[in-house]
Amino acid sequence: MNETSLRRSLVEIFRLAYARKLVDLLGGNASARLSNDEVLITPTSMPKILIKPQSIVKIRLDGTIISGSNPSSEWRMHVGIYKARNDAKFILHTHPPNILALSRAGLKIDLSLSEAISYVGEVVEVPYLKPGSAELANAVSKAVSRRGVTAVILRNHGLVTLGSTPYEALNRAEVLEDLAYITLISNCSSK
Template identity: 30%
Template sequence: MLGEQEAREAIVTTGRRLYERHILASIEGNMSIRLDGDRILATPSGLNKGFMREGDLVVTDLDGKAEGGGRPSSEMPMHLAIYREREDIEAIVHAHPTAATGYAVAGRNLPAAVLAEIVTTLGCIPIARYGTPSTDELAESVIDPIKSYDALLLGNHGALTAGTSLEQAEERMYQLEHFAQISLVAELLGGPKTFSLAEVEQLSALREKAGGRPVPPACYPVDISQETITLTKDELIALVTDAVRTLR
């Protein structure tokens, strides 16, 4: 766990990199790091993340009460909900990278079980249902998917990654965006080729051997020979939406 000064330096440096790599634009996006106890260091509201200074950052408790002056990101409730839900998460990055956000705005799932590096690191990347930005709706929309996933698309909004360090959360954001770009190219070439169930099981074993959690069931290809297939509400909505769009 970083000390507060180190955490401030890390967020400022990360914000600059995200801005320079066009993962963030203007005043959008936000980041946070879990400090000692129940204290969270977060980016401020209404400031370009590529030009922040260490003193601009705001410390809050897990209820969102800020220490001293400053106003944290208006989407802080989303960060706090995630920290409360998962004690292993130490940092969060929320951004609007172009390709990934394009999928989120289109309501399109990124393909599951098509790229080994994604299966072994992120599993797959679901879409959280839309929640109005800066409201409790947004926080509520991520609670269920964040239980099983470290990277999410936010419906009609953007993307979110979490990790055991800010560096890991940042790298996961780059990885998510790169995968979204690869997925777009694959679609132009006729669509991605999905791994077999056995292939995903092998990749899941590699993931667990490296210390990762088991690959979530939704990341596996569907075995159509099964009598019963289980989907979450959000997965069912996404499936029906894709089907309706195809028929139009």
């Protein structure tokens, strides 16, 4: 994909994530690897429905802004993942309510349901760390350093999914959110 189509794809999956209630109006972020040293990332504090391809910020892996302004406050986490995983092409960070409820309740998603595991891969969890912090970026980067890991639950914060396409990253978030809902309902009805 060229830069223009990557920008359009980021806008589209972000709008789909908003429509699916995986993020609120100002929360969450998405990025795409443009080259070995350049990343496209959504801007901070911009309503999801207003993001346009030209709103996407281009940064280097060291955080230097190439074009645009004000990348997501989670840019450190995104570039850390790209540094840890050369195969990571797209990253989606969401705040799915069912996953947050499970995390808050101390429960784990049941990945044995349906063919979910074939869509998702390995899911790991990191403890709560301040959003946007270097500590969170380091913890997530370390968590995804194993090849099979495609999703990281950020305890009491949200979810990060990786994909070879933006739709794969979004699908992983959707599947995990659906499984979290099923797990919650199952736990409520069994008590």
